[in-house]
Amino acid sequence: MLGNWGAPGNRTARTVRAIRSHPAPVTYGLIALCCALFVIGPASGLSPSYGTGDELLSAQRAYFERWGVVPVELFQGTPRALGTPATALFVHGSWLHLLGNMLFLYVFGAMAEERMGHVEFALFYLGCGYLALLGYAGAHADSAQTLVGASGAISAVLGAFLYLFPKARVTSLFPFLFFLPLRFPAWVVLPFWVSLQWLAAGRASQGPGVAYLAHLLGFSAGFLYAWVRYGRPARVKSPATATEGENQP
DSSP states (O other), rough: EEOOOOOOHHHHHHHHHHTTTTTOHHHHHHHHHHHHHHHHSSGSOOOOOOOSHHHHHHHHHHHHHHSSSHHHHHHTTTTHHHHHHHHGGGGGHHEEEEEEEEHHHHHHHHHHHHOOOOOHHHHHHHHHHHHHHHHHHHTTTTSSSSSSSSSSHHHHHHHHHHHHHHHHHEEEEEEEGTTEEEEEHHHHHHHHHHHHHHHHHOOOOSSSOHHHHHHHHHHHHHHHHHHHOSSSOOOEOOSSOTTEEEEEO
């Protein structure tokens, strides 16, 4: 899914483009940090210090157990375990896992950050991500499998984006349409994505795999936060011209 918002000549589109033209240091910093930690960690397979074969697999398991969420340990209440829903947000299990999450964060994070402000967005990202992983762990409290990844936090960004920018147009690639790029407003694309997560969560086996429930919890937390924090969809004004704004929607 690739972002491409607005259409020429539309005031809402000009406002959206003006917002996206501003720097988003938190979004880009999160992307850089996640990528850097992945590259130097054992999951990337790039560092010779972790060895190869069984030695590398053992290092990966130890790394995930150290920094990821292990539900059965989380609710024992040790300080280290209570911190893992935060540290797990910066750990990814594979290149595909990393790149997929970072693509969504890049597409949707910058606009949400500009709307919320840098500090609020950082706290929002960490807080909603923590709650999403905590909720998932609560639903699998007896599981000893590890959960890692920023999906819960990024899903929260998607939820907030849907509330704040429902008419922003998103270019989407649909596999069942032979990856034909189609442009739809966020209020079409993101509920469709949530529906897929819901269906997948219903078919998922017990225990961590792809954490569809964490996606749903994060999305719900992000949407509710934006709804409570900003009330009715706010009149978002272009940073370049404070007098020219447009409702979103």
